[in-house]
Amino acid sequence: MFKKLPGDEAHHLVSTTPDTAVVFRPAVVQTPAIITVIIFVGRLLAGAVRLLWRHPIASAVVAAPGVIWTLYGWRVALAVTTLPVSPLIPWAFFDRASFNHWIGWRLLAWWRLVWVYRRHWQPVMVISGLGRHVRGRDYLPRLVGVSCTSWADVVAVKMLSGQAVKDWADRTEHLAHGFGAVSCRVTVARAGRLLLTFPRCDPLAVPLPAVSVPETPSVGPVEVGMQENGQPWRLKVHGTHVLVAGATGAGKGSVIWSAIRGLLPAVRAGLVEHWALDPKLMELSYGRAIFGDRYAASPKECADLLDEAVSVMQERAARFAGVQRNHVPTVEDPFVLVIVDEVAFLTAYQSDKGLRQRITAALATLTTQGRAVGVGVLAALQDPRKEVMNIRNLFPDKIALRLDESEQVDMVLGDGARDRGALADLISPRPEVGAGVGFVRLETSLDPIRVRAAYVSDEDIRHMARDSVGGEAA
Numbered sequence: 001m002f003k004k005l006p007g008d009e010a011h012h013l014v015s016t017t018p019d020t021a022v023v024f025r026p027a028v029v030q031t032p033a034i035i036t037v038i039i040f041v042g043r044l045l046a047g048a049v050r051l052l053w054r055h056p057i058a059s060a061v062v063a064a065p066g067v068i069w070t071l072y073g074w075r076v077a078l079a080v081t082t083l084p085v086s087p088l089i090p091w092a093f094f095d096r097a098s099f100n101h102w103i104g105w106r107l108l109a110w111w112r113l114v115w116v117y118r119r120h121w122q123p124v125m126v127i128s129g130l131g132r133h134v135r136g137r138d139y140l141p142r143l144v145g146v147s148c149t150s151w152a153d154v155v156a157v158k159m160l161s162g163q164a165v166k167d168w169a170d171r172t173e174h175l176a177h178g179f180g181a182v183s184c185r186v187t188v189a190r191a192g193r194l195l196l197t198f199p200r201c202d203p204l205a206v207p208l209p210a211v212s213v214p215e216t217p218s219v220g221p222v223e224v225g226m227q228e229n230g231q232p233w234r235l236k237v238h239g240t241h242v243l244v245a246g247a248t249g250a251g252k253g254s255v256i257w258s259a260i261r262g263l264l265p266a267v268r269a270g271l272v273e274h275w276a277l278d279p280k281l282m283e284l285s286y287g288r289a290i291f292g293d294r295y296a297a298s299p300k301e302c303a304d305l306l307d308e309a310v311s312v313m314q315e316r317a318a319r320f321a322g323v324q325r326n327h328v329p330t331v332e333d334p335f336v337l338v339i340v341d342e343v344a345f346l347t348a349y350q351s352d353k354g355l356r357q358r359i360t361a362a363l364a365t366l367t368t369q370g371r372a373v374g375v376g377v378l379a380a381l382q383d384p385r386k387e388v389m390n391i392r393n394l395f396p397d398k399i400a401l402r403l404d405e406s407e408q409v410d411m412v413l414g415d416g417a418r419d420r421g422a423l424a425d426l427i428s429p430r431p432e433v434g435a436g437v438g439f440v441r442l443e444t445s446l447d448p449i450r451v452r453a454a455y456v457s458d459e460d461i462r463h464m465a466r467d468s469v470g471g472e473a474a
Protein backbone atom coordinates (compact mmCIF):
# COMPACT_ATOMS: atom_id res chain seq x y z
CA MET A 1 0.00 0.00 0.00
CA PHE A 2 1.45 3.39 -0.96
CA LYS A 3 0.89 6.64 0.82
CA LYS A 4 -1.25 8.78 -1.44
CA LEU A 5 -0.22 12.34 -2.18
CA PRO A 6 -2.77 14.72 -3.65
CA GLY A 7 -1.81 15.45 -7.27
CA ASP A 8 -1.12 19.15 -6.54
CA GLU A 9 1.39 18.27 -3.87
CA ALA A 10 3.31 15.99 -6.24
CA HIS A 11 3.47 18.82 -8.75
CA HIS A 12 4.99 21.18 -6.21
CA LEU A 13 7.62 18.82 -4.91
CA VAL A 14 11.10 20.20 -5.41
CA SER A 15 14.03 17.84 -5.27
CA THR A 16 17.21 19.28 -3.84
CA THR A 17 19.30 16.68 -5.67
CA PRO A 18 18.58 17.00 -9.40
CA ASP A 19 18.34 13.79 -11.51
CA THR A 20 17.34 11.80 -8.45
CA ALA A 21 13.97 10.07 -8.39
CA VAL A 22 11.57 11.15 -5.65
CA VAL A 23 10.99 8.13 -3.43
CA PHE A 24 7.67 7.71 -1.61
CA ARG A 25 8.03 5.60 1.51
CA PRO A 26 5.21 3.05 1.77
CA ALA A 27 3.08 3.39 4.86
CA VAL A 28 3.11 0.03 6.63
CA VAL A 29 -0.18 -0.92 8.27
CA GLN A 30 0.05 -3.77 10.79
CA THR A 31 -2.93 -6.10 10.38
CA PRO A 32 -3.91 -7.94 13.58
CA ALA A 33 -3.31 -11.71 13.27
CA ILE A 34 -6.93 -12.52 14.12
CA ILE A 35 -8.18 -10.59 11.08
CA THR A 36 -5.75 -12.45 8.82
CA VAL A 37 -6.96 -15.78 10.24
CA ILE A 38 -10.64 -14.80 9.81
CA ILE A 39 -10.06 -13.76 6.20
CA PHE A 40 -8.18 -17.00 5.50
CA VAL A 41 -10.90 -19.21 7.04
CA GLY A 42 -13.59 -17.23 5.25
CA ARG A 43 -11.88 -17.79 1.90
CA LEU A 44 -11.45 -21.49 2.66
CA LEU A 45 -15.15 -21.87 3.45
CA ALA A 46 -16.16 -19.88 0.37
CA GLY A 47 -13.90 -22.12 -1.75
CA ALA A 48 -15.43 -25.28 -0.27
CA VAL A 49 -18.98 -24.03 -0.90
CA ARG A 50 -18.03 -23.04 -4.48
CA LEU A 51 -16.53 -26.50 -5.04
CA LEU A 52 -19.70 -28.23 -3.76
CA TRP A 53 -21.87 -25.96 -5.87
CA ARG A 54 -19.85 -26.45 -9.05
CA HIS A 55 -19.05 -30.16 -8.75
CA PRO A 56 -21.73 -31.75 -6.51
CA ILE A 57 -21.36 -35.24 -7.98
CA ALA A 58 -17.56 -35.32 -7.89
CA SER A 59 -17.62 -33.99 -4.32
CA ALA A 60 -20.16 -36.63 -3.26
CA VAL A 61 -18.12 -39.40 -4.89
CA VAL A 62 -15.02 -38.29 -2.98
CA ALA A 63 -16.80 -37.64 0.34
CA ALA A 64 -19.02 -40.76 0.40
CA PRO A 65 -16.27 -43.34 1.11
CA GLY A 66 -14.98 -41.19 4.00
CA VAL A 67 -18.44 -40.99 5.54
CA ILE A 68 -19.04 -44.74 5.10
CA TRP A 69 -15.63 -45.50 6.59
CA THR A 70 -16.43 -43.42 9.66
CA LEU A 71 -19.87 -44.95 10.12
CA TYR A 72 -19.32 -48.61 9.13
CA GLY A 73 -15.56 -49.26 9.05
CA TRP A 74 -12.99 -49.52 6.25
CA ARG A 75 -14.10 -52.94 4.90
CA VAL A 76 -17.55 -51.67 3.98
CA ALA A 77 -16.03 -48.47 2.54
CA LEU A 78 -13.64 -50.53 0.37
CA ALA A 79 -16.43 -52.81 -0.85
CA VAL A 80 -18.70 -49.87 -1.66
CA THR A 81 -15.98 -48.10 -3.64
CA THR A 82 -14.62 -51.10 -5.58
CA LEU A 83 -17.92 -52.79 -6.44
CA PRO A 84 -19.25 -50.12 -8.84
CA VAL A 85 -15.81 -49.76 -10.47
CA SER A 86 -15.12 -53.48 -10.93
CA PRO A 87 -17.26 -54.00 -14.10
CA LEU A 88 -15.33 -51.16 -15.72
CA ILE A 89 -12.05 -53.09 -15.68
CA PRO A 90 -13.13 -55.91 -18.05
CA TRP A 91 -15.00 -53.35 -20.16
CA ALA A 92 -11.82 -51.30 -20.53
CA PHE A 93 -9.84 -54.43 -21.44
CA PHE A 94 -12.24 -56.04 -23.89
CA ASP A 95 -13.91 -53.08 -25.60
CA ARG A 96 -11.48 -50.22 -25.30
CA ALA A 97 -13.16 -48.13 -28.01
CA SER A 98 -16.60 -47.96 -26.38
CA PHE A 99 -15.04 -47.63 -22.91
CA ASN A 100 -13.04 -44.64 -24.07
CA HIS A 101 -16.06 -43.17 -25.82
CA TRP A 102 -18.28 -43.29 -22.73
CA ILE A 103 -15.83 -43.08 -19.84
CA GLY A 104 -12.14 -42.88 -20.76
CA TRP A 105 -12.01 -39.62 -22.70
CA ARG A 106 -14.37 -37.92 -20.23
CA LEU A 107 -12.20 -38.87 -17.27
CA LEU A 108 -9.10 -37.78 -19.11
CA ALA A 109 -10.77 -34.50 -20.11
CA TRP A 110 -11.68 -33.82 -16.49
CA TRP A 111 -8.15 -34.57 -15.35
CA ARG A 112 -6.58 -32.41 -18.10
CA LEU A 113 -9.00 -29.59 -17.26
CA VAL A 114 -8.03 -29.61 -13.59
CA TRP A 115 -4.36 -30.46 -13.84
CA VAL A 116 -3.25 -28.73 -17.02
CA TYR A 117 -5.62 -26.05 -18.25
CA ARG A 118 -7.23 -24.58 -15.13
CA ARG A 119 -3.94 -24.70 -13.23
CA HIS A 120 -1.98 -22.86 -15.93
CA TRP A 121 -4.80 -20.74 -17.35
CA GLN A 122 -4.13 -17.49 -15.50
CA PRO A 123 -0.35 -17.31 -16.01
CA VAL A 124 -0.52 -18.42 -19.65
CA MET A 125 -3.26 -15.92 -20.48
CA VAL A 126 -1.50 -13.03 -18.75
CA ILE A 127 1.98 -13.75 -20.08
CA SER A 128 0.81 -14.44 -23.64
CA GLY A 129 -1.06 -11.13 -23.55
CA LEU A 130 -4.52 -12.66 -24.03
CA GLY A 131 -5.66 -11.63 -20.56
CA ARG A 132 -5.63 -8.09 -19.22
CA HIS A 133 -4.50 -6.85 -15.83
CA VAL A 134 -6.36 -3.62 -15.13
CA ARG A 135 -6.22 -1.78 -11.77
CA GLY A 136 -5.23 -4.86 -9.86
CA ARG A 137 -7.85 -7.11 -11.43
CA ASP A 138 -7.27 -9.88 -13.97
CA TYR A 139 -9.67 -10.01 -16.91
CA LEU A 140 -9.19 -13.46 -18.45
CA PRO A 141 -10.84 -15.26 -21.37
CA ARG A 142 -13.16 -17.91 -19.94
CA LEU A 143 -12.13 -21.56 -20.02
CA VAL A 144 -15.48 -23.11 -20.94
CA GLY A 145 -14.53 -26.77 -21.04
CA VAL A 146 -12.18 -29.47 -22.25
CA SER A 147 -12.93 -32.57 -24.28
CA CYS A 148 -10.47 -35.25 -25.29
CA THR A 149 -10.13 -37.34 -28.40
CA SER A 150 -7.66 -40.15 -29.00
CA TRP A 151 -4.98 -37.69 -30.11
CA ALA A 152 -5.81 -34.19 -28.85
CA ASP A 153 -7.38 -32.01 -26.20
CA VAL A 154 -10.00 -29.61 -27.49
CA VAL A 155 -10.38 -26.59 -25.23
CA ALA A 156 -13.47 -24.40 -25.59
CA VAL A 157 -12.82 -20.76 -24.81
CA LYS A 158 -14.95 -17.64 -24.56
CA MET A 159 -12.89 -14.70 -25.77
CA LEU A 160 -12.78 -11.41 -23.94
CA SER A 161 -15.19 -8.89 -25.45
CA GLY A 162 -13.38 -7.01 -28.18
CA GLN A 163 -10.82 -9.71 -28.90
CA ALA A 164 -10.27 -10.96 -32.45
CA VAL A 165 -9.51 -14.49 -33.63
CA LYS A 166 -6.21 -13.12 -34.95
CA ASP A 167 -5.17 -12.19 -31.40
CA TRP A 168 -5.31 -15.91 -30.62
CA ALA A 169 -3.96 -17.14 -33.93
CA ASP A 170 -0.88 -14.93 -33.42
CA ARG A 171 -0.20 -16.59 -30.07
CA THR A 172 -0.54 -20.28 -30.88
CA GLU A 173 3.10 -20.85 -29.99
CA HIS A 174 2.67 -19.24 -26.54
CA LEU A 175 -0.43 -21.34 -25.92
CA ALA A 176 1.15 -24.59 -27.09
CA HIS A 177 4.22 -24.23 -24.92
CA GLY A 178 2.25 -22.80 -22.02
CA PHE A 179 0.06 -25.91 -21.87
CA GLY A 180 2.82 -28.39 -22.70
CA ALA A 181 1.75 -29.28 -26.25
CA VAL A 182 3.80 -29.28 -29.44
CA SER A 183 1.32 -27.16 -31.35
CA CYS A 184 -2.02 -25.42 -31.06
CA ARG A 185 -4.72 -24.84 -33.66
CA VAL A 186 -7.44 -22.23 -33.39
CA THR A 187 -10.93 -22.81 -34.78
CA VAL A 188 -13.96 -20.55 -34.50
CA ALA A 189 -16.86 -22.40 -32.87
CA ARG A 190 -19.29 -19.47 -33.02
CA ALA A 191 -19.23 -15.73 -32.39
CA GLY A 192 -16.94 -15.08 -29.45
CA ARG A 193 -16.20 -18.78 -28.91
CA LEU A 194 -13.06 -20.61 -30.00
CA LEU A 195 -11.86 -24.18 -29.94
CA LEU A 196 -8.15 -24.64 -29.27
CA THR A 197 -6.78 -28.02 -30.34
CA PHE A 198 -3.69 -29.22 -28.50
CA PRO A 199 -2.33 -32.54 -29.86
CA ARG A 200 -1.22 -34.99 -27.16
CA CYS A 201 0.36 -37.41 -29.62
CA ASP A 202 0.91 -37.56 -33.35
CA PRO A 203 -1.01 -40.35 -35.13
CA LEU A 204 0.77 -39.36 -38.35
CA ALA A 205 4.29 -39.85 -37.01
CA VAL A 206 4.71 -43.26 -38.65
CA PRO A 207 4.48 -43.92 -42.41
CA LEU A 208 1.19 -45.34 -43.64
CA PRO A 209 1.17 -48.29 -46.02
CA ALA A 210 -0.53 -47.84 -49.39
CA VAL A 211 -4.31 -47.84 -49.18
CA SER A 212 -5.69 -51.02 -50.72
CA VAL A 213 -7.12 -50.67 -54.20
CA PRO A 214 -10.90 -50.19 -53.87
CA GLU A 215 -13.20 -53.03 -54.83
CA THR A 216 -15.65 -50.92 -56.80
CA PRO A 217 -14.88 -48.41 -59.54
CA SER A 218 -15.37 -44.83 -58.42
CA VAL A 219 -14.14 -41.44 -59.54
CA GLY A 220 -13.67 -40.36 -55.98
CA PRO A 221 -13.19 -38.80 -53.60
CA VAL A 222 -10.23 -41.16 -53.46
CA GLU A 223 -8.80 -42.35 -50.16
CA VAL A 224 -5.16 -41.27 -50.25
CA GLY A 225 -4.13 -41.31 -46.59
CA MET A 226 -5.23 -40.36 -43.10
CA GLN A 227 -6.31 -37.19 -41.34
CA GLU A 228 -4.84 -36.27 -37.98
CA ASN A 229 -8.04 -37.37 -36.22
CA GLY A 230 -7.64 -40.90 -37.59
CA GLN A 231 -10.31 -40.51 -40.27
CA PRO A 232 -9.43 -41.41 -43.87
CA TRP A 233 -8.19 -38.54 -46.00
CA ARG A 234 -10.28 -38.56 -49.18
CA LEU A 235 -9.07 -36.43 -52.04
CA LYS A 236 -11.56 -35.06 -54.52
CA VAL A 237 -10.16 -35.22 -58.05
CA HIS A 238 -13.27 -35.31 -60.24
CA GLY A 239 -14.85 -31.88 -60.53
CA THR A 240 -11.81 -29.92 -59.40
CA HIS A 241 -8.08 -29.43 -60.01
CA VAL A 242 -5.49 -30.18 -57.35
CA LEU A 243 -2.07 -28.63 -56.81
CA VAL A 244 0.36 -30.48 -54.51
CA ALA A 245 3.13 -28.16 -53.32
CA GLY A 246 6.14 -29.37 -51.37
CA ALA A 247 9.89 -29.04 -51.19
CA THR A 248 12.06 -31.74 -52.67
CA GLY A 249 11.55 -34.99 -50.77
CA ALA A 250 8.30 -33.76 -49.19
CA GLY A 251 6.43 -36.77 -50.58
CA LYS A 252 4.49 -35.27 -53.48
CA GLY A 253 4.86 -38.60 -55.24
CA SER A 254 2.92 -40.40 -52.53
CA VAL A 255 -0.12 -38.13 -53.00
CA ILE A 256 -0.03 -38.57 -56.76
CA TRP A 257 0.46 -42.34 -56.66
CA SER A 258 -2.21 -42.81 -53.98
CA ALA A 259 -4.70 -40.94 -56.19
CA ILE A 260 -3.72 -42.99 -59.23
CA ARG A 261 -4.05 -46.18 -57.19
CA GLY A 262 -7.50 -45.30 -55.83
CA LEU A 263 -8.79 -44.68 -59.36
CA LEU A 264 -7.44 -47.91 -60.87
CA PRO A 265 -10.73 -49.87 -60.73
CA ALA A 266 -12.45 -46.96 -62.50
CA VAL A 267 -9.66 -46.99 -65.11
CA ARG A 268 -10.27 -50.70 -65.68
CA ALA A 269 -14.02 -50.03 -65.97
CA GLY A 270 -13.28 -47.39 -68.61
CA LEU A 271 -14.63 -44.53 -66.49
CA VAL A 272 -11.28 -42.81 -65.91
CA GLU A 273 -8.15 -42.19 -67.99
CA HIS A 274 -4.80 -41.18 -66.52
CA TRP A 275 -2.75 -38.90 -68.75
CA ALA A 276 0.79 -38.43 -67.43
CA LEU A 277 3.29 -35.62 -67.97
CA ASP A 278 6.63 -36.56 -66.50
CA PRO A 279 9.19 -33.89 -67.41
CA LYS A 280 11.64 -35.05 -64.71
CA LEU A 281 11.44 -38.61 -66.06
CA MET A 282 11.73 -39.93 -62.53
CA GLU A 283 8.37 -40.20 -60.86
CA LEU A 284 5.70 -41.37 -63.28
CA SER A 285 7.99 -43.33 -65.58
CA TYR A 286 8.09 -45.99 -62.89
CA GLY A 287 4.53 -46.99 -63.61
CA ARG A 288 4.60 -46.11 -67.28
CA ALA A 289 2.44 -49.07 -68.29
CA ILE A 290 -0.50 -47.61 -66.33
CA PHE A 291 -0.68 -44.65 -68.70
CA GLY A 292 -0.38 -46.51 -72.01
CA ASP A 293 0.23 -44.07 -74.84
CA ARG A 294 -0.98 -41.13 -72.72
CA TYR A 295 2.49 -40.55 -71.34
CA ALA A 296 4.77 -37.66 -72.22
CA ALA A 297 8.22 -36.76 -70.97
CA SER A 298 9.94 -34.27 -73.29
CA PRO A 299 8.56 -30.71 -73.23
CA LYS A 300 7.38 -31.07 -76.85
CA GLU A 301 5.50 -34.30 -76.07
CA CYS A 302 4.04 -32.69 -72.94
CA ALA A 303 2.79 -29.70 -74.94
CA ASP A 304 1.23 -32.04 -77.52
CA LEU A 305 -0.48 -34.15 -74.85
CA LEU A 306 -1.84 -31.04 -73.12
CA ASP A 307 -3.15 -29.71 -76.45
CA GLU A 308 -4.87 -33.05 -76.99
CA ALA A 309 -6.51 -32.75 -73.55
CA VAL A 310 -7.68 -29.25 -74.48
CA SER A 311 -9.17 -30.63 -77.72
CA VAL A 312 -11.04 -33.35 -75.79
CA MET A 313 -12.29 -30.67 -73.43
CA GLN A 314 -13.45 -28.36 -76.21
CA GLU A 315 -15.13 -31.16 -78.14
CA ARG A 316 -17.05 -32.18 -75.01
CA ALA A 317 -17.93 -28.58 -74.18
CA ALA A 318 -19.44 -28.18 -77.65
CA ARG A 319 -21.43 -31.40 -77.26
CA PHE A 320 -22.58 -30.75 -73.67
CA ALA A 321 -23.58 -27.11 -74.30
CA GLY A 322 -27.24 -26.67 -73.40
CA VAL A 323 -27.58 -30.40 -72.60
CA GLN A 324 -25.77 -30.97 -69.32
CA ARG A 325 -23.90 -28.72 -66.93
CA ASN A 326 -21.87 -31.32 -65.05
CA HIS A 327 -19.86 -34.27 -66.19
CA VAL A 328 -20.93 -37.80 -65.35
CA PRO A 329 -18.17 -40.30 -66.18
CA THR A 330 -19.16 -42.88 -68.80
CA VAL A 331 -17.20 -45.22 -71.05
CA GLU A 332 -17.83 -42.82 -73.94
CA ASP A 333 -16.80 -39.74 -71.95
CA PRO A 334 -14.47 -40.92 -69.20
CA PHE A 335 -13.00 -38.59 -66.60
CA VAL A 336 -9.55 -37.53 -67.85
CA LEU A 337 -7.06 -36.89 -65.06
CA VAL A 338 -4.03 -35.03 -66.37
CA ILE A 339 -1.17 -35.72 -63.94
CA VAL A 340 1.80 -33.36 -64.09
CA ASP A 341 4.90 -34.06 -62.03
CA GLU A 342 6.87 -30.86 -61.33
CA VAL A 343 4.78 -28.49 -63.37
CA ALA A 344 7.37 -25.67 -63.03
CA PHE A 345 9.70 -27.63 -65.35
CA LEU A 346 7.19 -26.97 -68.08
CA THR A 347 5.96 -23.50 -67.14
CA ALA A 348 8.90 -21.65 -65.55
CA TYR A 349 12.17 -23.49 -66.17
CA GLN A 350 11.43 -24.29 -69.81
CA SER A 351 14.00 -22.52 -72.01
CA ASP A 352 11.94 -22.72 -75.22
CA LYS A 353 9.68 -19.70 -74.91
CA GLY A 354 7.21 -20.93 -77.53
CA LEU A 355 6.71 -24.27 -75.78
CA ARG A 356 6.50 -22.58 -72.40
CA GLN A 357 3.69 -20.30 -73.59
CA ARG A 358 1.87 -23.19 -75.26
CA ILE A 359 2.02 -25.31 -72.10
CA THR A 360 0.99 -22.47 -69.78
CA ALA A 361 -1.93 -21.56 -72.03
CA ALA A 362 -3.08 -25.19 -72.24
CA LEU A 363 -2.86 -25.63 -68.45
CA ALA A 364 -4.72 -22.37 -67.87
CA THR A 365 -7.44 -23.45 -70.32
CA LEU A 366 -7.81 -26.86 -68.68
CA THR A 367 -7.92 -25.47 -65.15
CA THR A 368 -10.48 -22.81 -66.03
CA GLN A 369 -12.80 -24.84 -68.27
CA GLY A 370 -12.07 -28.53 -67.76
CA ARG A 371 -13.89 -29.16 -64.49
CA ALA A 372 -17.46 -29.29 -65.80
CA VAL A 373 -16.63 -31.50 -68.80
CA GLY A 374 -14.63 -34.11 -66.91
CA VAL A 375 -11.03 -33.06 -67.45
CA GLY A 376 -9.08 -32.54 -64.21
CA VAL A 377 -5.48 -31.61 -63.49
CA LEU A 378 -3.41 -33.00 -60.61
CA ALA A 379 -0.08 -31.17 -60.57
CA ALA A 380 2.96 -31.29 -58.30
CA LEU A 381 5.10 -28.24 -57.65
CA GLN A 382 8.23 -27.60 -55.57
CA ASP A 383 8.30 -23.82 -55.45
CA PRO A 384 4.89 -22.15 -55.08
CA ARG A 385 6.04 -18.56 -55.71
CA LYS A 386 4.03 -16.59 -58.27
CA GLU A 387 7.07 -16.03 -60.52
CA VAL A 388 7.38 -19.79 -60.80
CA MET A 389 3.70 -20.72 -61.07
CA ASN A 390 1.59 -17.76 -62.09
CA ILE A 391 -1.52 -19.94 -62.59
CA ARG A 392 -1.47 -21.54 -59.14
CA ASN A 393 -4.70 -19.76 -58.16
CA LEU A 394 -6.53 -21.54 -60.97
CA PHE A 395 -6.32 -24.73 -58.88
CA PRO A 396 -9.29 -24.75 -56.49
CA ASP A 397 -7.77 -27.38 -54.18
CA LYS A 398 -4.26 -27.12 -52.88
CA ILE A 399 -2.18 -29.30 -50.61
CA ALA A 400 0.81 -27.93 -48.71
CA LEU A 401 3.37 -30.59 -47.87
CA ARG A 402 6.68 -29.63 -46.25
CA LEU A 403 7.65 -26.16 -47.47
CA ASP A 404 10.98 -24.34 -47.17
CA GLU A 405 9.70 -20.98 -45.93
CA SER A 406 6.85 -19.91 -43.69
CA GLU A 407 5.61 -17.34 -46.28
CA GLN A 408 5.01 -20.13 -48.77
CA VAL A 409 2.25 -21.63 -46.60
CA ASP A 410 -0.19 -18.78 -47.24
CA MET A 411 0.83 -18.76 -50.93
CA VAL A 412 -0.42 -22.33 -51.20
CA LEU A 413 -3.34 -22.50 -48.76
CA GLY A 414 -4.48 -18.88 -48.84
CA ASP A 415 -4.16 -15.94 -46.48
CA GLY A 416 -4.11 -16.70 -42.79
CA ALA A 417 -3.67 -20.47 -43.20
CA ARG A 418 -0.40 -20.51 -41.28
CA ASP A 419 -1.86 -18.41 -38.48
CA ARG A 420 -4.62 -20.99 -38.18
CA GLY A 421 -2.10 -23.73 -37.62
CA ALA A 422 -0.90 -24.92 -41.05
CA LEU A 423 2.74 -25.08 -40.01
CA ALA A 424 3.91 -26.72 -43.24
CA ASP A 425 7.34 -25.12 -42.93
CA LEU A 426 7.89 -26.94 -39.61
CA ILE A 427 7.18 -30.45 -40.94
CA SER A 428 10.14 -32.71 -40.27
CA PRO A 429 12.54 -33.17 -43.21
CA ARG A 430 13.14 -36.76 -42.01
CA PRO A 431 11.22 -38.87 -44.55
CA GLU A 432 10.01 -41.46 -42.03
CA VAL A 433 8.46 -38.70 -39.88
CA GLY A 434 7.51 -35.96 -42.32
CA ALA A 435 7.30 -37.28 -45.90
CA GLY A 436 3.72 -37.19 -47.14
CA VAL A 437 2.62 -35.06 -44.16
CA GLY A 438 0.85 -31.87 -45.11
CA PHE A 439 -2.07 -29.54 -44.65
CA VAL A 440 -5.25 -29.24 -46.69
CA ARG A 441 -8.25 -27.01 -46.57
CA LEU A 442 -11.43 -28.95 -47.07
CA GLU A 443 -14.30 -27.28 -48.89
CA THR A 444 -16.44 -27.31 -45.79
CA SER A 445 -14.05 -25.36 -43.58
CA LEU A 446 -11.46 -22.61 -43.69
CA ASP A 447 -9.40 -24.38 -41.08
CA PRO A 448 -6.46 -26.38 -42.35
CA ILE A 449 -6.49 -30.10 -41.62
CA ARG A 450 -3.25 -32.01 -41.05
CA VAL A 451 -2.99 -35.15 -43.15
CA ARG A 452 -0.51 -37.80 -44.24
CA ALA A 453 -0.50 -39.50 -47.60
CA ALA A 454 -0.05 -43.25 -47.65
CA TYR A 455 3.29 -44.36 -49.04
CA VAL A 456 2.97 -46.20 -52.34
CA SER A 457 6.23 -48.12 -52.57
CA ASP A 458 8.09 -49.03 -55.76
CA GLU A 459 6.85 -52.57 -55.27
CA ASP A 460 3.22 -51.34 -55.08
CA ILE A 461 3.70 -49.33 -58.28
CA ARG A 462 5.19 -52.37 -60.05
CA HIS A 463 2.11 -54.39 -59.03
CA MET A 464 -0.21 -51.65 -60.20
CA ALA A 465 1.57 -51.43 -63.57
CA ARG A 466 1.57 -55.21 -63.98
CA ASP A 467 -2.13 -55.46 -63.07
CA SER A 468 -3.12 -52.70 -65.47
CA VAL A 469 -1.22 -54.39 -68.34
CA GLY A 470 -2.80 -57.73 -67.36
CA GLY A 471 -6.21 -56.07 -67.08
CA GLU A 472 -5.92 -54.57 -70.55
CA ALA A 473 -4.71 -57.83 -72.06
CA ALA A 474 -7.67 -59.62 -70.47
Ligand SMILES: Nc1ncnc2c1ncn2[C@@H]1O[C@H](COP(=O)(O)OP(=O)(O)OP(=O)(O)O)[C@@H](O)[C@H]1O
Pocket residue numbers: 207208246247248249250251252253254283382431432435436437452453454455456
Ligand atom coordinates in the same frame (compact mmCIF):
# COMPACT_ATOMS: atom_id res chain seq x y z
N1 LIG B 1 3.87 -40.84 -47.62
C1 LIG B 1 5.11 -41.18 -47.30
N2 LIG B 1 5.36 -41.80 -46.14
C2 LIG B 1 6.62 -42.14 -45.79
N3 LIG B 1 7.70 -41.90 -46.55
C3 LIG B 1 7.51 -41.30 -47.72
C4 LIG B 1 6.23 -40.91 -48.17
N4 LIG B 1 6.35 -40.33 -49.37
C5 LIG B 1 7.64 -40.35 -49.66
N5 LIG B 1 8.36 -40.93 -48.69
C6 LIG B 1 9.82 -41.09 -48.65
O1 LIG B 1 10.37 -39.81 -48.92
C7 LIG B 1 11.22 -39.89 -50.06
C8 LIG B 1 10.96 -38.70 -50.99
O2 LIG B 1 9.66 -38.82 -51.53
P1 LIG B 1 9.26 -38.28 -52.98
O3 LIG B 1 10.33 -38.57 -53.98
O4 LIG B 1 7.88 -38.72 -53.26
O5 LIG B 1 9.24 -36.75 -52.70
P2 LIG B 1 8.97 -35.63 -53.75
O6 LIG B 1 8.25 -34.55 -53.02
O7 LIG B 1 8.29 -36.19 -54.97
O8 LIG B 1 10.44 -35.15 -54.09
P3 LIG B 1 11.01 -34.59 -55.47
O9 LIG B 1 10.30 -33.30 -55.72
O10 LIG B 1 12.45 -34.39 -55.19
O11 LIG B 1 10.70 -35.64 -56.49
C9 LIG B 1 10.91 -41.21 -50.74
O12 LIG B 1 12.05 -41.81 -51.23
C10 LIG B 1 10.31 -42.05 -49.67
O13 LIG B 1 11.32 -42.84 -49.05
